[in-house]
Amino acid sequence: MYPMVYVCAYIVGVPRSIEFAVDAAVLFLVTTLIVGLLQIVLRDRDTAPFIATFFLMWMFSYASARALVVGRTVFGIRIWSHTIAIPLWLAVLGLGLALIPFKIAARPNAVRSLNVFAVLLLLLPIGSGMWSQRHDAPQSLPSSGDQTPPHVVQSNPPDIYFFLMDAYGGEKEFRSLLGFDNTKFLGELVRRGFTASERSYSNYPATYLSLAATLNMDYLASAPVGAGQYKLLQSPQEIVESIRHNTVYRYLQSAGYKLVDLSIWDEIRGGGKCQEPLENPFLNSFSLELINMTVLGKPIAQNLLWGLRNSRLDPCRLDAVREAIVTNGPKLVYVHLMLTHVPYMFTDGGEFLPVWQIVSQVKINRALYFSQVNFANSQLLNAIDQILSSSPRPPIIVVEGDHGPALMDPDAEGIRLRQSILNAWYLPDAGGATTDIPSSPINTFRFLLSRYVGFQLDPLDDRHFAADLEGKPRTLVDVTERLRELHP
Ligand SMILES: [Zn+2]
Numbered sequence: 025m026y027p028m029v030y031v032c033a034y035i036v037g038v039p040r041s042i043e044f045a046v047d048a049a050v051l052f053l054v055t056t057l058i059v060g061l062l063q064i065v066l067r068d069r070d071t072a073p074f075i076a077t078f079f080l081m082w083m084f085s086y087a088s089a090r091a092l093v094v095g096r097t098v099f100g101i102r103i104w105s106h107t108i109a110i111p112l113w114l115a116v117l118g119l120g121l122a123l124i125p126f127k128i129a130a131r132p133n134a135v136r137s138l139n140v141f142a143v144l145l146l147l148l149p150i151g152s153g154m155w156s157q158r159h160d161a162p163q164s165l166p167s168s169g170d171q172t173p174p175h176v177v178q179s180n181p182p183d184i185y186f187f188l189m190d191a192y193g194g195e196k197e198f199r200s201l202l203g204f205d206n207t208k209f210l211g212e213l214v215r216r217g218f219t220a221s222e223r224s225y226s227n228y229p230a231t232y233l234s235l236a237a238t239l240n241m242d243y244l245a246s247a248p249v250g251a252g253q254y255k256l257l258q259s260p261q262e263i264v265e266s267i268r269h270n271t272v273y274r275y276l277q278s279a280g281y282k283l284v285d286l287s288i289w290d291e292i293r294g295g296g297k298c299q300e301p302l303e304n305p306f307l308n309s310f311s312l313e314l315i316n317m318t319v320l321g322k323p324i325a326q327n328l329l330w331g332l333r334n335s336r337l338d339p340c341r342l343d344a345v346r347e348a349i350v351t352n353g354p355k356l357v358y359v360h361l362m363l364t365h366v367p368y369m370f371t372d373g374g375e376f377l378p379v380w381q382i383v384s385q386v387k388i389n390r391a392l393y394f395s396q397v398n399f400a401n402s403q404l405l406n407a408i409d410q411i412l413s414s415s416p417r418p419p420i421i422v423v424e425g426d427h428g429p430a431l432m433d434p435d436a437e438g439i440r441l442r443q444s445i446l447n448a449w450y451l452p453d454a455g456g457a458t459t460d461i462p463s464s465p466i467n468t469f470r471f472l473l474s475r476y477v478g479f480q481l482d483p484l485d486d487r488h489f490a491a492d493l494e495g496k497p498r499t500l501v502d503v504t505e506r507l508r509e510l511h512p
Contacts, residue, residue: 026145027084031313039310086319094494106322106386172278176478183353183419190365193428194444209401224447226427234426238465239270252502272469284348286341286359298340307333323383327367334362349414363400368392370399418452
């Protein structure tokens, strides 16, 4: 029961009862099977449950044990990196099994203390779940005002297609830091009338931070905690909530826009358009997080199952974009594609990679990343061509990364790569001429809403924040100047 309660308390909240029931049944079966097998092998009714318990505890504490050492190095080695942590954890299992004196289970005390330990384990997440529910009540931050400012009504404002390409980096960084030439794709966009920015940097290095800023058209609330360092004032849950109920939606709705939300935020708790892949008992967030606690978390949950889930969601979202083209506007179609995000699933031509190549992605592989980029490019061009040929009136199309890939160590150049983003715009009145498009996402919708929808929104200064990407970052480092020095 411990892993299930843990996932409910710390990660996903209360899952659907069917997901909970299926996973509980699977866990129960697996446990029974392990105990049964051990009893047959050891021919000892007392030792078998003892070893099984040790094994399951070992199994489900991998993620927690790893979390304890994340960010620390021993003799310069990052012991938390999965390449080191998985073999280390297997060694712990071997050691534990070798050290369990087989007679120990016969002693009543040993079994009793194990039971007490198990009850404690169970109480811990229940207690802390209740504690955090009481104390994490949303702090009400001074919000920028819930009312929408007046706007000058425009006749027939254009449809807006916002393609958010997760972890799609910038052309200059691809070329100079990774030796990959993406100019052919950008050329194709320019040929279709797009303006492609040569140097654009994300304001934040993680998806939910970046999108909270983009869609609320403002920097996240933070307090300075040292030279160039800031601490976020909102919890990750509050930040995600601010994406779901974002300012851009509110402004556009007040101007008569319809919203076609094909983002990753709605599906988290159901309600998104592409629900079908998530009905699969093994692709839902609850099951994935359960596996994520174990040593199989990286290869099976994060690589194989997340990858499969994304590779079903992306085409579903692209289909939904195509369906939306001919519906009456004005509308905002916001589609978030995971094609260029880990794990990498496809060849350049869109064939699935062999399973071993998917599960074994521990270190991020540049060649695989660029195969994904090539495949994503062809998917994007297809969708864009359909939008341009079927739209009743010339639309706005923004194709933007939320941050770049984490393909290098986070030194100066690694940070620059991580902050670099794809940024290309089709504007109805640009006529192929180069337009001054915003160079960071903070101004994406300030620009669009002012120029095409009739709001008065001044651009903000470009600022860029980096963060340690293990876990959910709370402390940010202002790297605006550093990026400028590296890339004047
Ligand atoms: Zn992202």
